[in-house]
Amino acid sequence: MTTPRTLFDKIWDSHLVDTLDDGLNILYIDRHLLHEVLSPQAFEGLRMEGRTVRRTEATLAVADHNVPTTDRGKGIEDPESRLQVETLSINCKEFGVPVFDMLDPRQGIVHVIGPEQGFTLPGATVVCCDSHTATHGAFGALAFGIGTSEGEHVLATQTLRTSKPKNMRVLIDGSLPVGCTGKDLILAIIGEIGTAGGTGHVIEFCGQAIRDLSMEGRMTVSNMTIEGGARAGLIAPDEKTFEYLKGRPMAPKGAQWEAAVAYWKTLPSDEGAAYDREIKIDVSNIAPQVTWGTSPEDVVPITGRVPDPKDAGSDAKRSAMKRSLDYMGLTPGTPMTEIEIDNVFIGSCTNSRIEDLRAAADIVKGRKVADRVTAMVSPGSTIIKEQAEDEGLDRVFIEAGFEWREAGCSMCLGMNPDRVPAGKRCASTSNRNFEGRQGRDARTHLVSPAMAAAAAVHGRLVDVRDADA
Amino acid sequence: MEKFTKLSGVAAPMDMINIDTDQIIPKLHLRTIKRTGLGKVLFDELRFTPDGTEIPEFILNQEPYRNSKIIVAGDNFGCGSSREHAPWALLDFGIRCVISTSFADIFYNNCFKNGILPVTVTKDQLDALMADAADRENPELTVDLETQTITRPNGATVSFEIDEFRRECLLNGLDDIGLTLQKVEKIDSFEAQQRESQPWLYR
Numbered sequence: 001m002t003t004p005r006t007l008f009d010k011i012w013d014s015h016l017v018d019t020l021d022d023g024l025n026i027l028y029i030d031r032h033l034l035h036e037v038l039s040p041q042a043f044e045g046l047r048m049e050g051r052t053v054r055r056t057e058a059t060l061a062v063a064d065h066n067v068p069t070t071d072r073g074k075g076i077e078d079p080e081s082r083l084q085v086e087t088l089s090i091n092c093k094e095f096g097v098p099v100f101d102m103l104d105p106r107q108g109i110v111h112v113i114g115p116e117q118g119f120t121l122p123g124a125t126v127v128c129c130d131s132h133t134a135t136h137g138a139f140g141a142l143a144f145g146i147g148t149s150e151g152e153h154v155l156a157t158q159t160l161r162t163s164k165p166k167n168m169r170v171l172i173d174g175s176l177p178v179g180c181t182g183k184d185l186i187l188a189i190i191g192e193i194g195t196a197g198g199t200g201h202v203i204e205f206c207g208q209a210i211r212d213l214s215m216e217g218r219m220t221v222s223n224m225t226i227e228g229g230a231r232a233g234l235i236a237p238d239e240k241t242f243e244y245l246k247g248r249p250m251a252p253k254g255a256q257w258e259a260a261v262a263y264w265k266t267l268p269s270d271e272g273a274a275y276d277r278e279i280k281i282d283v284s285n286i287a288p289q290v291t292w293g294t295s296p297e298d299v300v301p302i303t304g305r306v307p308d309p310k311d312a313g314s315d316a317k318r319s320a321m322k323r324s325l326d327y328m329g330l331t332p333g334t335p336m337t338e339i340e341i342d343n344v345f346i347g348s349c350t351n352s353r354i355e356d357l358r359a360a361a362d363i364v365k366g367r368k369v370a371d372r373v374t375a376m377v378s379p380g381s382t383i384i385k386e387q388a389e390d391e392g393l394d395r396v397f398i399e400a401g402f403e404w405r406e407a408g409c410s411m412c413l414g415m416n417p418d419r420v421p422a423g424k425r426c427a428s429t430s431n432r433n434f435e436g437r438q439g440r441d442a443r444t445h446l447v448s449p450a451m452a453a454a455a456a457v458h459g460r461l462v463d464v465r466d467a468d469a
Numbered sequence: 470m471e472k473f474t475k476l477s478g479v480a481a482p483m484d485m486i487n488i489d490t491d492q493i494i495p496k497l498h499l500r501t502i503k504r505t506g507l508g509k510v511l512f513d514e515l516r517f518t519p520d521g522t523e524i525p526e527f528i529l530n531q532e533p534y535r536n537s538k539i540i541v542a543g544d545n546f547g548c549g550s551s552r553e554h555a556p557w558a559l560l561d562f563g564i565r566c567v568i569s570t571s572f573a574d575i576f577y578n579n580c581f582k583n584g585i586l587p588v589t590v591t592k593d594q595l596d597a598l599m600a601d602a603a604d605r606e607n608p609e610l611t612v613d614l615e616t617q618t619i620t621r622p623n624g625a626t627v628s629f630e631i632d633e634f635r636r637e638c639l640l641n642g643l644d645d646i647g648l649t650l651q652k653v654e655k656i657d658s659f660e661a662q663q664r665e666s667q668p669w670l671y672r
Contacts, residue, residue, distance in 0.1 A: 017659045018652055022634030026649060028659055030670050038552060040502035051646070054656075057672050066500065080500035087502050124670060131551040131575060145551040145575055149582035149645070157649045159656060162578075163632070195487060196545040196571060229548065231574050252669035260669040295487050316486045316543055323485070415496045422519075434491040434549060436514045 004270035007236050008167045008202045011142040011267070015125050017159055026159045030124035031141070034061035034097070034151070035110045036088035037415065038129035042152035043091035053095045054158040060119050061092050061099040064109045065415045069378050069405035072102060081416065095155075108381025108407040111135035111223065111349040115215070116381055118248025122237035122264040127154055132349045132431065133232075134225040138218035139245070140237035140267055142202070145226065165202045165231045166276040172207035174284025179465035181359070182217030183351060183429070183448035185209060186224040187289035191299035192281055198230025201277065204269065205235050209283050215244040216355040223350045224431050227296040236268035288464055290336055291433045291446040293324035298433070300336060302451070302463045308332035327435055328443050329423070336461050339445070343426035344375035344456040345438070346402075346449055348412035351429035352380030356449040357388050360429075361396040363453035363464065369401035370459030376403040376418070378410035402456070414439050427455035471584040472642040476565050477611040478538025481528050482602035488542055490549035490576065494558045507554055508561030529562075532605075539566045539610055541595070541602045546587075547576025556583045566612050568619070570595050581635045584642065586614060588629045598627065614640055 005013070017026040034042075039061070046052070053059060066081035076082035085102060092099035100107045106117065111132050114120040120136045126143035127133060129151040136143035146160065154160055170193075176185060190197070203225050210218065218235050225233030242261050245251045252260045287301035298321075300307065309325065309332065312318035325332065330339070346352070346360050357379060369375045377397050379385040385407055388394055394404045411418040412430035419439035420426045426444050429452050430437075433444035445461065454462045454469045462469045498510045516527050523530045529537060540546075540559075546569040547555060556579045559567070567580070568588045580587045590598065601621050602608045611620040614636060619627040637643065649656075664671050 018655050020634065022637070023632060024634050026652060026655070028656070028663070037499050041504050041553070044502070044504075049646070058670075078500070084500055084502060121670070123667075129551055129553075131549065133551075147551055147556075147575060147579035147582060148553040150578065153646050153649065156646050157653075157656060158660075159649060161645055161649060195548055196573070199545075199571060199574060229545070229573065250672065256669040260667075263667065295489075316484075319484075320486050413491075413496050415499065432491070432549065434489050436495055437491050440495075440514055440519060 004273040006167050006269040006273040006275060007140060007204055007234055007267055008142065009273070011123055011125065012164065024161050024163055027125060027162050028159055029127050029154050030058060031119060031126040032059045032154050033110050033114055033126065033128035033133070034059065035065055035130060036063045036084045037065045038148050039151060040084065040087045040091065041148045042129065042155055043095065045152040046095070046155060051156045053097055053155045056096040056098070058158065059097045059155070060114070061088055061097050062107060062110050062113055063088055063100070063102045065409045065413070067102045067408045068416050069408055069410050069418055072406055105382055108383065109349045109352065109409055112352060112380035112384065115139060115219065115244070116248065116383060118245050118251030121245070121251065121260070122241060123267050127160065131226045132223055135219050135223040135349055137222040137225065137233035138215060138235050139241055140235060140264070142232055142234065144232040166200055168198060168201040168203045168230070168277040169275040170203050170205050171278065171280045172205065172209040173280055173282040174209060175212060176209050176283055177286065179288055180286055181448045181450065182213050182220035184286060184289045185283055186221045187291070187296070187299045187446065188283060188286050189281055190224065190228045190296050191289070193228055193279065195227060195295055195297045196229040198225065198228040201230050202232045202234060203228065203230045205233060210235055211238065214355055215240055216353040219353065220350055224296070227431055237264050288448060288451050290451065290461055292328065292330060292336065293321065294327055294433055294435050295324070296431070296433060296446065298324060302336050302461065304336055306330045306332050306334045306336065337463060338460065340425065340460045341373060341427045341455045342424040343420050344373055344452050345411040345426055345428040345430065346376070346452050347378035347380070347410050348430035349380065350431040351449050352378065352384070354384050354387055356429065357384070357393050360449040360453035361393045363450050363469070364400045364402070364457065365396050367400055367457050369456045372459045373456050375401065375456040376405055376411065378405040378418070379407050381407045411438055413437060420444070427452045427461060470582070470642045470644065473565060473584050473586050473614055473639040475611065475613045475615065476538055477609060479533050479536055479608050480539035480541050480598070480602040480610045481534040481537040482599050483528060483540055483542040484599055486543035487545045487548055490547060490552050490555045493547070493555040494552065499552055499554055504557045505561060507558035508563065511558040511562040533608065536563065538563055539568065539612065540564055541568045541598050544570045546572050548573040551575045553579045553583070556580050556585050560585055568595070568598055581639060582645070584639065586612065586639060588612065588619065590627060590629060594627050597621070
């Protein structure tokens with residue numbers, strides 16, 4: 001009888017190349033994703049040392065952060081952005097790494113295209129110089145964001161020197177109520193544990209509410225594990241996972257597919273496996289969630305009010321709250337549903353997949369975006385964009401007054417021209433509400449796609465469960 | 470990578486929690502293909518107005534903190550994105566050490582790859598060091614990695630813990646990749662074995 005192991009233990013153990021005397025390990029990396037922003041210095045490092053990429057076929061690059069979401073035929077106007085995107089293509093060509101450039105029909109946000117292509121696989125280790133690499137944990141892959149120097153290390157050695165994270169289980173009790181999504185679930189968890197709640201841990205999400213989520217919903221949950229401070233998120237693979245991956249261009253085929261599925265079925269945590277930490281959260285009574293401040297942990301139900309700093313638990317928290325409220329231009333006690341919205345952004349690696357677009361279109365259908373609101377949709381990939389167009393979702397959005405854009409990171413972080421103007425307030429399906437994230441002095445409220453769509457129609461935050469929402 | 474042995478210098482007090490990577494280096498400055506030159510935009514939106522004027526209230530715009538080599542900051546420093554531009558900007562400005570009660574994981578790792586020492590202390594120790602740094606007359610701390618101590622202006626010392634391997638690398642300025650490539654045979658044999666057991670990972 002062997003010791004019961006968690007999903008995390010199994011992946012970790014099967015990727016250990018060496019254990020070093022100093023507590024660090026050499027961990028083998030199966031899949032390495034790259035984008036144009038955080039990779040140029042890694043290639044430069046290789047070039048300076050005369051090193052090569054160890055496994056080009058285990059590496060995949062895409063341009064996503066800097067790419068414009070309009071008029072791509074004209075190229076990239078901003079010279080710095082253009083240089084960065086061109087540098088990615090040049091580097092990939094020189095080192096033999098497959099790359100989806102801006103005009104490739106498979107282009108999209110790195111964390112959307114990995115699963116979409118079947119590059120991300122259960123039981124694999126996946127890294128990318130990007131914190132939202134956590135997304136791929138939805139497939140039962142051990143996936144985490146790394147720095148550029150670590151990326152260079154992976155390119156050269158296909159391994160990472162790393163300490164073993166602790167293992168935490170978040171057990172979700174109950175089923176998600178109508179009107180609530182994976183986004184509401186993960187925001188509620190972050191509200192509970194805080195943005196440093198998972199520091200040093202890999203979080204495995206368990207429970208019926210997780211099983212009930214589609215792969216899209218699971219990706220949203222795992223994506224924002226990093227906002228809870230954790231190294232990675234994990235969700236055990238199941239039939240939904242296999243169904244999603246089957247037939248994807250880079251997924252295994254034929255006999256290899258059968259062998260892979262048989263192996264993937266052995267991955268879920270064993271009965272009685274021990275975690276370093278366990279927490280339980282009951283989601284059966286949550287309401288749609290919305291952030292009020294400048295940290296993802298600053299979250300309340302849509303039925304709630306802007307909190308009062310005088311109720312803060314510590315001085316440090318109180319001063320952070322005051323600063324947030326000042327930045328956000330909000331008064332304590334204001335009902336969340338009275339907050340007026342100027343911009344709506346539907347997109348990002350958190351919520352830009354087909355299911356997200358369908359949920360938003362359902363709300364928008366036959367209605368108009370409020371006069372005060374500028375609203376846009378940026379699908380997560382060019383393939384999703386085409387699928388949405390085949391389903392007629394683009395017409396729904398355009399007729400309502402949304403802008404229908406190309407795929408990329410877009411207004412989630414505004415590295416390209418898509419930014420929220422200073423002082424304007426945005427209901428956004430993205431993942432970070434930090435000061436300046438969507439544009440200098442821009443104010444962000446994180447919400448689900450349906451909530452963002454409802455805010456666009458009403459010109460204020462609304463409870464998507466209300467009859468007229 | 471530059472070695473880190475012992476550092477004496479002005480410590481800037483940043484008494485805020487959750488200082489995130491978007492604050493340390495806003496995304497517009499990620500549009501670079503170099504590691505250097507980012508010091509002038511460190512904390513850009515806290516430090517300068519949109520037209521480039523200094524914001525006088527910001528600590529690094531004040532004397533003697535313009536020449537800070539150390540930052541003393543509240544809990545969860547460096548949360549947010551994986552951008553290594555955050556430590557590159559700190560380094561380029563002249564900051565070689567950040568002291569806090571906790572750090573976000575990716576930022577913490579990134580520091581060690583760039584010769585920056587992140588020091589984790591207790592809340593009480595942080596309060597004392599924050600007060601030291603806030604004393605404009607004498608805000609100088611000495612951080613000694615060999616002895617794993619911080620010497621305060623009053624001569625008292627604070628000890629800190631650090632992973633042994635990372636300490637060695639910082640003390641000697643060692644390159645991780647070179648060290649790992651010494652183990653290339655182990656990587657080769659791992660791959661050979663995995664290619665047998667999980668052939669679908671090899672396309």
